[in-house]
Amino acid sequence: MMNKSITALYTNAKRPATSNDTAETSSHNQQDNEIPSAHLRRKNKRTMDNGEGPPMKKGFGAIEMVQIVPQKARYTFADLGGCESQFLEVCRLTMHLKHPEIHSTLGIQPPNGVLLHGPPGCGKTMFAEAIAGEFELPLIRISSTELVAGISGETEEKIRLLFQKAAQHAPCLLLLDEIDVIAQKRETAQRDMERRVVSQLIACLDDIGRSVSHPGSSDQDLIIDTPILPINRPKHFLVIGTTSRLEVIDSALRRAGRFDKELALGIPDERARTKILEIVCRGLRMDSNISMKVLARLTPGYVGADLQALSREAALCAVNSVKLLEVEPRLGSQ
Numbered sequence: 001m002m003n004k005s006i007t008a009l010y011t012n013a014k015r016p017a018t019s020n021d022t023a024e025t026s027s028h029n030q031q032d033n034e035i036p037s038a039h040l041r042r043k044n045k046r047t048m049d050n051g052e053g054p055p056m057k058k059g060f061g062a063i064e065m066v067q068i069v070p071q072k073a074r075y076t077f078a079d080l081g082g083c084e085s086q087f088l089e090v091c092r093l094t095m096h097l098k099h100p101e102i103h104s105t106l107g108i109q110p111p112n113g114v115l116l117h118g119p120p121g122c123g124k125t126m127f128a129e130a131i132a133g134e135f136e137l138p139l140i141r142i143s144s145t146e147l148v149a150g151i152s153g154e155t156e157e158k159i160r161l162l163f164q165k166a167a168q169h170a171p172c173l174l175l176l177d178e179i180d181v182i183a184q185k186r187e188t189a190q191r192d193m194e195r196r197v198v199s200q201l202i203a204c205l206d207d208i209g210r211s212v213s214h215p216g217s218s219d220q221d222l223i224i225d226t227p228i229l230p231i232n233r234p235k236h237f238l239v240i241g242t243t244s245r246l247e248v249i250d251s252a253l254r255r256a257g258r259f260d261k262e263l264a265l266g267i268p269d270e271r272a273r274t275k276i277l278e279i280v281c282r283g284l285r286m287d288s289n290i291s292m293k294v295l296a297r298l299t300p301g302y303v304g305a306d307l308q309a310l311s312r313e314a315a316l317c318a319v320n321s322v323k324l325l326e327v328e329p330r331l332g333s334q
Helices: 002-014 019-049 084-093 100-106 124-135 154-168 192-206 270-280 292-297 304-333
Strands: 113-117 139-143 173-177 238-243 261-264
Touching: 084 261, 113 124, 124 139, 124 173, 124 238, 139 154, 154 173, 154 192, 270 292, 270 304
Parallel strands: 113 238, 113 261, 139 173, 173 238
Antiparallel strands: none
16 A cells, blocks of 8 residues: 555656646745735734834824814703812813913913812713813813724824814813823833823923914824924913823823812712702602702712712602503403
């Protein structure tokens, strides 16, 4: 058996190559050449995702997917309860947006940003929207996760474009929800791309009030190397960042001139819970014997989201009881 196999191999080796064999051999060689190319493409993609390779220029096609459109706020201070001291502080910080002549006359630099921090569910995003609604200012709201991109350099481009849009619509409010995603401490960052993102955010905050759009330029033609020149009438806007993890924010962002003020929205006390319950339940049909003060006393540690969930659960219980009253007679007849 082995002798026959060796003889067959020797016969095939001596036989001249035909056209079919040549085509088959060339196809195998082509496949062998394609395998390393695909491997290199996958390797390059992993390198770009890790931020180790050179920045890949994709243009602003992907950036346009981010919704950078000013909108009208849905809330005002009347929709929040237990935040009177924070309201007063916010009025001082937003005065330059409604009356810019005050700071220009005094010759002082207006505040650039505010950090709102507190436990989840305490109403940080709603508080930021209420600021825009109370002062009738345009609101540019964006989640920080929408700015994060896997390709090196794209996140920085999105941040620059976002701040340029805010400068065009000034005076306005720029809300960066969950800012800790793009503003973590650089000394604990695992990749250079994360450090560059924080540095870009710092540079954009420093340029507020003197960054303007160049005449004839557009979002698709953003000149990065052109020096930003001061103008006579700078347009200011206020950056509001919300976070539940204040301790991870880079210290360079928390100094004066960038995020000038940090407002804490903590767990509400009994008086604040009473006001929150009155606001949450003002659209519900409730029994006259229900006391908001008693409910506030029975819910220690509840934040605004918890109290809203409590009112929703009570309404669902009432709906279910009505359904049971309708279904029980039918079940008894059956």
